[in-house]
Amino acid sequence: MSLAEPAALPVAAAAPPRLHIATRFSARLKASLPAYLLLLPSLIFLALFTYGAMGRVLIDALYQRATPKAPLRFVGLDNIAAVLADPAFTGAVVNNLIYAVGTAVPSIGLALLFALALARTNAVTSALRAALFLPVLIPMVAASALFLFIFLPNVGLLDYYIGRLLPVLPNWLGDPDIALYAIMIITIWKNAGYYMLFFLAGLQAVPEDVMEAAYLDGAGPYHRLRHIILPELKPTFLFVTVIATLNAVTQVDHVFVMTKGGPSNATNLVLFYIYQQAVEHYDIGMASAATLLTLAALMVLTALSFRTMANREGGA
Amino acid sequence: MKLIDKLYKDAPLATRNEITPKLGFLLTILLALAWLIPFLWMGVATLRPASDGINLMAELMPSLKPTLDNIKDAWEIGDFPRYFLNTTIICTGILLVQFVTITLAGFAFARLDFAGKTVIFYLFLMQLMLVPVLLIVPNLRLVAQLGLYDTLAGVMMPFFASAFGTFLMRQAFEAIPTELEDAALIDGASLIQRIRHIYIPLSIPSFSAFAIISVTSHWNDFLWPLMVINSPDKRPLTVGLSVFTATAEGTQAWGTIAAGTLMVIAPLLITFLIFQKRFISSFVTSGIK
Numbered sequence: 001m002s003l004a005e006p007a008a009l010p011v012a013a014a015a016p017p018r019l020h021i022a023t024r025f026s027a028r029l030k031a032s033l034p035a036y037l038l039l040l041p042s043l044i045f046l047a048l049f050t051y052g053a054m055g056r057v058l059i060d061a062l063y064q065r066a067t068p069k070a071p072l073r074f075v076g077l078d079n080i081a082a083v084l085a086d087p088a089f090t091g092a093v094v095n096n097l098i099y100a101v102g103t104a105v106p107s108i109g110l111a112l113l114f115a116l117a118l119a120r121t122n123a124v125t126s127a128l129r130a131a132l133f134l135p136v137l138i139p140m141v142a143a144s145a146l147f148l149f150i151f152l153p154n155v156g157l158l159d160y161y162i163g164r165l166l167p168v169l170p171n172w173l174g175d176p177d178i179a180l181y182a183i184m185i186i187t188i189w190k191n192a193g194y195y196m197l198f199f200l201a202g203l204q205a206v207p208e209d210v211m212e213a214a215y216l217d218g219a220g221p222y223h224r225l226r227h228i229i230l231p232e233l234k235p236t237f238l239f240v241t242v243i244a245t246l247n248a249v250t251q252v253d254h255v256f257v258m259t260k261g262g263p264s265n266a267t268n269l270v271l272f273y274i275y276q277q278a279v280e281h282y283d284i285g286m287a288s289a290a291t292l293l294t295l296a297a298l299m300v301l302t303a304l305s306f307r308t309m310a311n312r313e314g315g316a
Numbered sequence: 317m318k319l320i321d322k323l324y325k326d327a328p329l330a331t332r333n334e335i336t337p338k339l340g341f342l343l344t345i346l347l348a349l350a351w352l353i354p355f356l357w358m359g360v361a362t363l364r365p366a367s368d369g370i371n372l373m374a375e376l377m378p379s380l381k382p383t384l385d386n387i388k389d390a391w392e393i394g395d396f397p398r399y400f401l402n403t404t405i406i407c408t409g410i411l412l413v414q415f416v417t418i419t420l421a422g423f424a425f426a427r428l429d430f431a432g433k434t435v436i437f438y439l440f441l442m443q444l445m446l447v448p449v450l451l452i453v454p455n456l457r458l459v460a461q462l463g464l465y466d467t468l469a470g471v472m473m474p475f476f477a478s479a480f481g482t483f484l485m486r487q488a489f490e491a492i493p494t495e496l497e498d499a500a501l502i503d504g505a506s507l508i509q510r511i512r513h514i515y516i517p518l519s520i521p522s523f524s525a526f527a528i529i530s531v532t533s534h535w536n537d538f539l540w541p542l543m544v545i546n547s548p549d550k551r552p553l554t555v556g557l558s559v560f561t562a563t564a565e566g567t568q569a570w571g572t573i574a575a576g577t578l579m580v581i582a583p584l585l586i587t588f589l590i591f592q593k594r595f596i597s598s599f600v601t602s603g604i605k
Contacts, residue, residue: 032430034507038420039436045417045477049455050443056454110347117337117344124323130592131348134355136599137588138581139536141554145561145577146354149361149373149570157357160374189351194599201600221336250449253538257558271450271539278453279543287453294450302445 054295060288079289089290091265092273095180099269100248102180103187108240110192115199116229129200132193140190140253147186148173148258173259176266183267186254191247195240202236203229242305249298270294361574362386373570386575393563393572396579398549399556406471406541406552407531413476414530415523421477422485423511427497443479449539456543466546475534480602481526488522489515525598528591535584553580 064075083089114132118125135143150157151172163169172182206229214224252271255261261268261276268276270290278287320338356376363382364372372379390396424430425437448455455474456465464470492515500510516523538554545551551559557580564573588595 028431032428032432035424035428035430035433038424038428042417042421042440042477042482043436045473046439046443046479048458049448049451049474049477050446051439053451053454053458054446056457057451060454060457113340114344114347117341122323126592128344128348129596130589131352133596134585134588135351137532137536137584137595139538139554139557141536141538141558141561142577142581143354145557145573146358148561148565149357149573150354152570155370155373157353157374157376161376189354193351197596197600221334246445246447250447253554256538256542257561274453275539275543278456284453284457291450291453295446298445298450 057288057291057295060284061292062285064285065283075285079285080293083286083289083293086286088265088268089270089273092261092268092270095266095268096248096270099180099184099187100245102184103191103248104241104244106184107188107192108195108237108244110188111195111240112199112233114192114196115203116225118196119200119203129193129196132196134193135190136194138190140186140251141257143186143190144254144257147182147254151182151258174263176263179259179263179266183254183258187247187251191244195244198236198240199233202233206232238305238308242301245301246298249294358574358578361571362578364571366571370568370570386571387579389569389572390560390564390575390579394556394560394576395549395551396553396556396576399551399553399580400583402468402550403535403552403554405468406537407534409468409472410475410534411527411530413472414478414481414526417477418481418485418526419511419516421482423489423515425482425486426489427494440479440482443477448474452540452543455540459544465544466550467544468550470544471537471541471552474540475530478526478530481530484522484526484601485519488519492518524594525601528595528598529602532584556580 061079062074062076063072064079065072118129153159153171153174154169158172159169170178173179210228211224214228249270252269255267255269255272259267261272274287274290274294277283277290320342323341360376360378361373364379365381365383365385368379459465459470459473464473496514497510500514505513536554538558541552542555545555557576560576561573564576
């Protein structure tokens with residue numbers, strides 16, 4: 001992760017000793033001009049849609065409109081307080097936490113299984129990898145359209161094939177106790193093949209001679225996994241966990257298509273809540289406050305993961 | 317187990333008699349087959365005649381009297397050619413602008429030294445985590461203020477700068493020997509000429525990896541275009557499909573939904589099956605950032 005190199009400082013000895021510091025600074029800026037020009041197109045769009053957007057969220061979160069036509073009124077932290085007091089928001093946060101853990105753990109576990117099983121390359125493993133990777137490529141909306149039928153009560157694929165074994169057929173998407181788990185299945189189906197790729201790449205870093213030595217020493221599959229492969233895959237786990245968490249917060253297309261957050265808010269996730277506040281209730285203040293809280297949570301997470309990565313690098 | 321044994325004949329000698337890896341492999345085969353079931357159902361249901369009725373809709377055995385009626389119906393109900401065109405315009409537009417922005421920025425980070433390089437580098441780095449989809453509320457307001465609400469340009473704009481693409485190009489450019497550039501410098505080539513004639517031609521693999529990632533992700537985008545686009549004739553495939561699904565769901569026309577879904581995902585799936593290796597390696601690169 002040593003992506004950044006510190007910009008080389010101007011060599012002090014090379015500069016004339018009497019030169020005023022401001023002159024030196026402006027000379028340095030002048031020398032940097034070509035780089036700034038090259039960066040300008042990217043910086044304009046980053047300024048507008050990333051950093052400017054964060055600034056606007058911060059400001060919007062402090063203002064409130066009583067009605068859509070009323071003038072803006074400064075309300076300070078009232079929006080934040082209102083969002084935190086809104087049971088729909090806290091419910092969405094809880095749902096999102098359950099959803100994040102409930103999708104990340106199984107999909108990462110499956111991804112590891114797939115990668116271990118398909119690490120060797122031949123025609124059969126390539127075909128299996130492709131089969132597991134296909135869901136990654138299709139839009140979440142298309143996956144949702146297919147799973148709408150899979151979960152359809154009575155006539156759907158699940159009930160048709162498996163539901164007959166159960167005494168009572170559940171309404172997969174209609175039962176508030178089940179719906180969140182039903183949409184998790186789609187996410188696991190869609191993401192496991194993606195995470196598999198990173199584990200496949202990670203497995204290539206496992207030194208072959210160490211593995212061979214382990215074979216010769218008679219280490220069984222469990223010991224090889226526990227003591228050689230898993231330690232080697234630690235960075236991959238960390239990376240995939242970050243990606244899976246980001247996915248859990250940012251992928252909500254299936255909620256839109258399948259449940260609209262229902263039944264009774266059982267599948268409401270944070271991003272869907274933000275969308276509802278902004279587009280359905282026209283409440284920019286609330287939407288911005290919720291966005292701000294989510295961004296803060298994500299930035300803490302990012303900082304933590306960077307620290308973990310930096311520590312790991314520092315130790316190595 | 318015979319088949320598994322056969323597939324395991326190229327495994328390391330010591331593992332040939334172990335049972336656990338074989339069980340894991342068997343489980344993976346079963347799961348891979350399960351992973352394909354939604355696709356299988358989509359294909360079978362697309363070709364199933366309406367006369368089979370709702371009770372056979374979930375049957376995975378193909379109908380003996382396949383029909384193209386569902387595809388015809390889906391084609392007539394949804395404006396798929398239009399959605400297809402809109403998505404193509406969006407993906408191409410984003411990609412073309414990105415090529416310019418990431419080439420210039422990638423070169424600056426790879427080969428130039430300038431004041432504030434570290435700070436600016438971190439500004440880019442942070443964009444990787446601050447995913448645009450989270451900033452939909454302020455970005456929608458900005459797009460509206462710029463007069464781009466309900467336009468394809470409004471859908472494209474937030475993605476014109478790409479931190480990931482910049483890092484990818486930075487890495488590619490750094491791998492190019494400086495001697496090549498020095499030679500061009502002696503010949504009096506300008507900065508842009510050097511980028512154009514040395515750096516870009518030698519980085520085609522990185523550009524194509526980036527193109528695959530960029531197109532796949534924007535092809536599949538839903539929430540952002542849903543918010544920006546209002547007119548039916550400007551909908552991309554994903555938004556079109558969701559409206560189409562909602563309409564057909566009411567009439568229980570599951571064969572038509574399957575056909576519509578098939579039409580939407582077929583282009584990417586076919587491209588993937590042709591360029592499998594390239595896709596997979598691009599996706600792996602995308603993670604290494």
